[in-house]
Amino acid sequence: MSSPASEARLEPFRLRGANFNLLVLRLLDPRVEVIVPALADQFRRAPGFLRNAPIVLGLDDLDPAAAPDFGHLTAQLRAVQIAPIGTTGGAPELRAAAQAAGLPPLRAAGGEQAPPVSAEPAPMPLPAPEPQATPEAPPPSGWQPTMIIDQAVRAGQRIWAQGSDLIIRGTVNPGAEVIADGNVHVYGTLKGRAIAGGAENRAARIFALNFEPELVSIAGYYAVRDGLGDAPLGRPVQVCLIGESMRFDKLG
Template sequence: MSSPASEARLEPFRLRGANFNLLVLRLLDPRVEVVVPALADQFRRAPGFLRNAPIVLGLDDLDPAAAPDFNHLIAQLRGVQIAPIGTTGGGPELRAAAQAAGLPPLRAAGEQPLAAAPAPAPAPMPEPVPEPPPPSGWQPTMVVDQAVRAGQRIWAQGCDLIVRGTVNPGAEVIADGNVHVYGALRGRAIAGGSENLSARIFALNFEPELVSIAGYYAVRDGLGDAPLGRAVQVCLIGESMRFDKLG
């Protein structure tokens, strides 16, 4: 007879719920021949950015009457090593067109399903006792005590990130809050991963391949007169990045 332990090992699979951080590619133009070459151009200026990354296509900025050719878009994105896995936002027509091409609509954790009927209003309650506000979910700062190597990606979810060493070329550091690099920033730094427009990037030696805050980014060729090689703070002013010397 087989033991319970051996039977447990024979189960074919297990399903578990999980949350993942995914980048959203907001489509501002429905024309595939415009979007994909623009992405390829960014790849040439920032090698490795989004390469082989799973992404979600944001549909909120598209005209519902002018849906992209999603089958063609998927093929072209895969051709430049981007893996679209679903969509977010957009009207029913856009979502249906994307789903027909194999891109299901995704929703954030805790968000109601798109087809769900609104929940009935609760019965009136007599003078409920106020409850304390729920915790914000912000976590303690993540601290990395060593250099971040080429090809390595570190994501500080729901918190700030402090790197006490160098972020080497080809490395990527991401934080939902601020990014602090107490060494040379030579790779990619992404702050405000949760669309936090007030997030900032600090580096003692500023020589990045790419910096991004809340989806706005600049590659090395687009840093203008930023003080390279100096201690720098990066912040957003409106939709523009500002590079200020520290000290």
């Protein structure tokens, strides 16, 4: 029989803060009938990408006067096994419409709270600077030692180096996924998916001795195999982000 002291220690739940590596789906078109088929096309080119993944909807590129049907969009995304959990950015009108459909505004870890939804007009934003090469940035506070994996990464495996760089001393097989908040180094063949820079580290890079990826992504910008253009496939490659475009440079 349990003692009164042990019963007193029982708790129905505990709450604690945690950071998660979430993808942001930037909405560039408000039409649900355009967004969902485009995502389905990406699925065909990169099987498994975003499947069953929680995502945040980015609203910064949408016209406040033409809000999407967020309820319909949420239902359609869930029908293709994508789980929208909230929104980021956007005008107050867009955030209010999304919140009414069960998508609350989210804030980045360590950032300021998203401004409250209000009917007051938002101040005019300052003009964005011209895109330019991202300068090398010092590692953020709390940065961890580099994670080193000494064997191949098999299909279905997912490895995430949280708050650090990631070194793989072997092949990343098709269907495998390697993620780092910093840089990703693959000292073998990259055949699966490589994601560097978490959600905000635009200075992160991806290095592979044999470049044959299903998908590469830096700071939320990504390219699938069919969108690699003239990247030197099968060669040693460095991937970096210039503005909002990915650049593929041959190494050596």
